[in-house]
Amino acid sequence: xxxxxxxxxxxxxxxxxxxxxxxxxxxxxxxxxxxxxxxxxxxxxxxxxxxxxxxxxxxxxxxxxxxxxxxxxxxxxxxxxxxxxxxxxxxxxxxxxxxxxxxxxxxxxxxxxxxxxxxxxxxxxxxxxxxxxxxxxxxxxxxxxxxxxxxxxxxxxxxxxxxxxxxxxxxxxxxxxxxxxxxxxxxxxxxxxxxxxxxxxxxxxxxxxxxxxxxxxxxxxxxxxxxxxxxxxxxxxxxxxxxxxxxxxxxxxxxxxxxxxxxxxxxxxxxxxxxxxxxxxxxxxxxxxxxxxxxxxxxxxxxxxxxxxxxxxxxxxxxxxxxxxxxxxxxxxxxxxxxxxxxxxxxxxxxxxxxxxxxxxxxxxxxxxxxxxxxxxxxxxxxxxxxxxxxxxxxxxxxxxxxxxxxxxxxxxxxxxxxxxxxxxxxxxxxxxxxxxxxxxxxxxxxxxxxxxxxxxxxxxxxxxxxxxxxxxxxxxxxxxxxxxxxxxxxxxxxxxxxxxxxxxxxxxxxxxxxxxxxxxxxxxxxxx
Amino acid sequence: xxxxxxxxxxxxxxxxxxxxxxxxxxxxxxxxxxxxxxxxxxxxxxxxxxxxxxxxxxxxxxxxxxxxxxxxxxxxxxxxxxxxxxxxxxxxxxxxxxxxxxxxxxxxxxxxxxxxxxxxxxxxxxxxxxxxxxxxxxxxxxxxxxxxxxxxxxxxxxxxxxxxxxxxxxxxxxxxxxxxxxxxxxxxxxxxxxxxxxxx
Numbered sequence: 001x002x003x004x005x006x007x008x009x010x011x012x013x014x015x016x017x018x019x020x021x022x023x024x025x026x027x028x029x030x031x032x033x034x035x036x037x038x039x040x041x042x043x044x045x046x047x048x049x050x051x052x053x054x055x056x057x058x059x060x061x062x063x064x065x066x067x068x069x070x071x072x073x074x075x076x077x078x079x080x081x082x083x084x085x086x087x088x089x090x091x092x093x094x095x096x097x098x099x100x101x102x103x104x105x106x107x108x109x110x111x112x113x114x115x116x117x118x119x120x121x122x123x124x125x126x127x128x129x130x131x132x133x134x135x136x137x138x139x140x141x142x143x144x145x146x147x148x149x150x151x152x153x154x155x156x157x158x159x160x161x162x163x164x165x166x167x168x169x170x171x172x173x174x175x176x177x178x179x180x181x182x183x184x185x186x187x188x189x190x191x192x193x194x195x196x197x198x199x200x201x202x203x204x205x206x207x208x209x210x211x212x213x214x215x216x217x218x219x220x221x222x223x224x225x226x227x228x229x230x231x232x233x234x235x236x237x238x239x240x241x242x243x244x245x246x247x248x249x250x251x252x253x254x255x256x257x258x259x260x261x262x263x264x265x266x267x268x269x270x271x272x273x274x275x276x277x278x279x280x281x282x283x284x285x286x287x288x289x290x291x292x293x294x295x296x297x298x299x300x301x302x303x304x305x306x307x308x309x310x311x312x313x314x315x316x317x318x319x320x321x322x323x324x325x326x327x328x329x330x331x332x333x334x335x336x337x338x339x340x341x342x343x344x345x346x347x348x349x350x351x352x353x354x355x356x357x358x359x360x361x362x363x364x365x366x367x368x369x370x371x372x373x374x375x376x377x378x379x380x381x382x383x384x385x386x387x388x389x390x391x392x393x394x395x396x397x398x399x400x401x402x403x404x405x406x407x408x409x410x411x412x413x414x415x416x417x418x419x420x421x422x423x424x425x426x427x428x429x430x431x432x433x434x435x436x437x438x439x440x441x442x443x444x445x446x447x448x449x450x451x452x453x454x455x456x457x458x459x460x461x462x463x464x465x466x467x468x469x470x471x472x473x474x475x476x477x478x479x480x481x482x483x484x485x486x487x488x489x490x491x492x493x494x495x496x497x498x499x500x501x502x503x504x505x506x507x508x509x510x511x512x513x514x515x516x517x518x519x520x521x522x523x524x525x526x527x528x529x
Numbered sequence: 530x531x532x533x534x535x536x537x538x539x540x541x542x543x544x545x546x547x548x549x550x551x552x553x554x555x556x557x558x559x560x561x562x563x564x565x566x567x568x569x570x571x572x573x574x575x576x577x578x579x580x581x582x583x584x585x586x587x588x589x590x591x592x593x594x595x596x597x598x599x600x601x602x603x604x605x606x607x608x609x610x611x612x613x614x615x616x617x618x619x620x621x622x623x624x625x626x627x628x629x630x631x632x633x634x635x636x637x638x639x640x641x642x643x644x645x646x647x648x649x650x651x652x653x654x655x656x657x658x659x660x661x662x663x664x665x666x667x668x669x670x671x672x673x674x675x676x677x678x679x680x681x682x683x684x685x686x687x688x689x690x691x692x693x694x695x696x697x698x699x700x701x702x703x704x705x706x707x708x709x710x711x712x713x714x715x716x717x718x719x720x721x722x723x724x725x726x727x728x729x
Contacts (some may be wrong), residue, residue, distance in 0.1 A: 032542060038538070038541065075542075093556060094549065094556065097553070098668075152562075167577070168637040168640075169637070169640050170640050173573055173642055175641060175708075176573055177573060177712070177728050178710060178712060179726050229549050232546065233546070239557070240557070247710070247726075248723075249706060250706050250707045250708055251706060252706055253561045253566075254560050255557045256559070256560045257555075259552070259556060333595045
C-alpha cells in the first residue's frame with residue numbers, strides 16, 4: 001500500500017505533538033523493562049481509579065479516629081499508632097500523591113496522542129472537572145490535619161478567596177486570630193472532604209460514559225504490586241507530624257506536599273488578583289484543549305457509515321465498537337429485522353467496525369473492508385507479496401519504523417489501527433504468495449482505538465466475526481506488539497516471526513483473489529426473500 | 530502472537546519502588562518560607578462601627594399611615610462611622626489607614642488584617658484607632674429614642690460599637706519567627722497586644 005493516499009485515523013499524525021517525542025521513548029523503555037502488560041504508563045487512568053479506591057478505604061478507617069474538636073492531636077495520635085495508624089495514614093497520603101502523578105501522565109498521554117477532541121470532548125471536560133474536585137478535596141484533607149502545612153494552605157486559600165467580594169467578613173481572619181479555628185470549621189471541612197470524593201464518583205461515571213467497556217482497574221498483578229509498594233513505603237518511611245498550626249508562630253520552613261502544593265511558594269508572592277487570573281487562565285486553557293487540538297475541517301476524520309444494502313443486521317459491529325457509537329435499529333427496506341446505525345457524535349473513526357463486518361458494509365469512508373481489499377488485491381495480483389514476509393503495521397505505532405523493517409527485508413503495509421484491518425486482507429496477502437503476515441500492533445493497553453489489538457487477535461485466532469477463514473494456515477500469521485519509538489522491538493518481532501516461518505515447509509500457495517464472494521450467498525439469499 | 534521480551538519484574542518493581550520513594554520524598558520536602566530572623570506584627574481587628582445617624586419620633590398620623598407590623602416609633606437615618614487606624618513602631622509609622630465597615634453599604638462590621646515584619650527584640654508600639662466622623666450628641670438621640678424594645682435595641686447596638694477612641698501604647702518583645710497580635714477585645718472594649726493565646 002505504501003504511504004497511504006487515503007483518510008488516516010489522525011490526519012496530522014505526521015506532526016506529532018512535542019509531548020509525544022518525550023513519551024514514546026519512555027513508553028518504549030518501560031515496555032522493554034516490564035513488558036506492555038505491566039507498563040504503568042499505559043495504565044495511568046486505571047491507576048488513578050485504583051488510588052481513589054485506596055483513598056476511600058484508608059480514609060474511612062482514619063475517619064474513625066479523627067476528632068474535629070482536636071484535629072492536630074487526633075491525627076498525631078493516629079500517626080503515633082504503629083499498628084493501625086502510621087502506615088494507614090502513610091498509604092492514604094502516598095496514594096493521593098500517586099493519583100496526582102497518574103493524572104499528570106494521563107493528561108500528557110491524551111494530549112500527546114490527540115485523544116482530546118470530538119467525541120472525546122466529554123471525557124476531557126469531565127476529566128478537568130474531576131481534577132479540580134480532586135485537588136479541592138486534597139486541600140481539605142491537608143487542612144484537616146491543622147499542622148503548619150495545613151494552616152499555610154488554609155491561610156493562602158483564604159487570602160485568594162477573600163479577594164472575591166462575596167463575604168463581608170474575610171475568611172482569612174479565622175486562621176490568624178488569637179486561637180485556632182473552632183471545631184465547627186473542621187466539621188465543615190471534614191464534610192467537604194467526605195462529600196467531594198462522593199461527587200467524584202459521579203463524575204468518574206460521566207468520564208467513562210462513552211466507553212463500551214471501560215477498564216477501571218489495572219491488571220491484577222500491577223494493582224496488588226502498587227498496593228504492596230504503597231504499604232512498604234508507608235512502613236519504611238512513615239509520615240510524620242509537622243508542628244501544630246499556631247497563630248503565634250511563623251515557621252521558617254514548612255514540610256509541604258509538593259504534588260499538591262507546588263503552587264504555594266509561587267502564589268504567596270503574588271497578589272490575589274494575579275493568582276485568580278493565572279488560575280482562571282489555566283482552567284480556561286484546559287477547557288479549550290478540545291477546540292485547540294481538533295484537526296482542521298478539511299482534514300477532519302470521516303465517521304463510519306453503514307451500507308444498508310450490505311448490512312445483514314448481525315450486530316457484530318455494535319458489539320465491537322469501543323465507543324458505543326453503533327446501535328441496531330429497525331430497518332425499513334423489508335430485509336432482516338435490524339440494521340446498524342452510527343451515531344456521528346460518538347464515532348471517533350477508529351474503523352474497528354470495518355474489521356468486524358463480514359459483508360464489509362460498515363466503516364469510515366475509504367477504510368471499509370472492501371476499500372482495504374481494493375487496495376491490496378492489485379498488489380497481490382502483481383506478485384508484490386510473493387515470497388515476502390509482509391508486515392502490516394499500525395500507523396500509530398510500528399508504521400513509523402517502516403524504513404527499518406523494509407531494510408530488514410519485510411514488505412510493509414500500513415493500517416490506521418489493527419482493529420480496522422479486515423481479516424480478508426490477511427488472507428488475500430497469503431493468497432498473493434506471501435511467506436507469512438506479521439501484524440504489528442500497538443500494545444493492547446496503548447491502542448488509540450482502545451480495543452484494536454484485542455479484536456484483531458480474536459478475529460485472526462479465535463473465530464470472532466469477521467474471522468479469518470479456516471482455510472488460511474495460522475502458522476504463517478502472527479500478531480506482534482511494537483510501539484512507536486521502539487524500532488528494535490519491531491525488528492525483534494520480525495526476526496522471531498521470520499525464524500518461526502523457517503521451521504516448517506510452506507504450504508502450497510492458495511489460489512484466487514475473489515474471497516469476498518463468501519459474503520454474496522447471504523446477500524443473494526436475502527435479496528431473493 | 531509474541532512479545533519482544535519477557536518481563537523482568539524484579540528490576541521493574543525495584544525501579545517502581547525507587548520512584549515511589551522519590552514521590553514520598555516530594556510529599557514532605559520542606560518549603561523554606563522565610564530564612565530571616567524577623568518577627569511579625571499582626572494587626573487583626575474585627576469590630577462593629579458606631580452609627581452616624583439622626584433619629585426622630587414619628588407622629589401619630591405617620592404611624593397610623595403605616596401597616597401595623599411597620600409601626601416603629603422612632604426612625605433613624607444615617608450610616609456607619611469611619612475610623613482612622615495608625616500604627617507606629619519605635620516612632621516609625623507602619624500604617625495610617627481609614628477603616629470603614631464591610632459590605633457593599635459599609636454598614637457591616639469592620640475587619641482588618643495587616644502584617645508587618647519587625648526585627649526581633651524590644652519595640653515601643655503605638656496603635657491609635659479613632660473615630661473620624663462626628664456622632665450626634667447623645668441627648669439629641671435620647672430625646673427621640675422613646676422607650677421599650679426599640680430603645681433597648683438601639684442601646685444594645687451602641688454598646689456593641691467600638692469606642693470612639695482607642696489607644697495602645699506598649700513595649701513588646703518579639704522573637705524571631707514569632708507573632709505579636711494586636712487585636713480588639715469586645716469584652717474589654719480596648720486594643721490588646723498578645724504574644725500567645727489567653728486562657729479561655
